[in-house]
Amino acid sequence: MRDTPKITNSLPFANIEVEVIRSICKSMGIDPVEPERRKEAVTSQLPHCKLFHFAGLGHTNRRDPSQSNLLLDDWESDPLTVASLLEMNLRENSPFLGYLSACGTGQIRDEMFTEESIHLISACQLAGFDTL
Numbered sequence: 585m586r587d588t589p590k591i592t593n594s595l596p597f598a599n600i601e602v603e604v605i606r607s608i609c610k611s612m613g614i615d616p617v618e619p620e621r622r623k624e625a626v627t628s629q630l631p632h633c634k635l636f637h638f639a640g641l642g643h644t645n646r647r648d649p650s651q652s653n654l655l656l657d658d659w660e661s662d663p664l665t666v667a668s669l670l671e672m673n674l675r676e677n678s679p680f681l682g683y684l685s686a687c688g689t690g691q692i693r694d695e696m697f698t699e700e701s702i703h704l705i706s707a708c709q710l711a712g713f714d715t716l
Contacts, residue, residue: 585598585621585640585655586598586599586639586655586660588640588655589659590660591655593641594711595639595640598640598685601639601685602637606618609635615625621657622656622658622662623658623668624662626656627635627664627668630672631672631676636682637685638654638684638685639685640654640685641654641655641660642655643655649666650665650666650667650670651663651665651666651667654684673712674712676712712714
């Protein structure tokens with residue numbers, strides 16, 4: 585996501601990154617699915633995907649790490665949070681690989697939560713992804 589609603593930071597190379605990934609997938613005979621950039625659309629695809637790639641902004645919630653999230657178009661009204669990924673329990677048909685190209689995906693902003701390791705990367709691993 586090059587641009588995120590109500591966020592002034594732009595990621596000018598996100599679209600180029602997606603184009604490169606799309607090209608690599610097609611060269612390997614993989615037909616990439618690019619859902620609408622909303623939580624429901626993304627989560628509806630996760631149980632069936634083998635590779636998940638996200639290029640966009642991430643947000644680390646300082647007070648409640650389980651509410652850290654990937655910023656999609658509906659991030660304010662229906663965020664894709666650590667908690668929502670854990671609730672999905674993707675282990676039965678777990679994606680082989682999740683690649684989060686987003687800021688703050690492994691970040692813990694409050695020392696109180698350091699030993700708990702609750703962030704977007706650990707949530708993806710616990711939900712069933714092998715992550716990079």
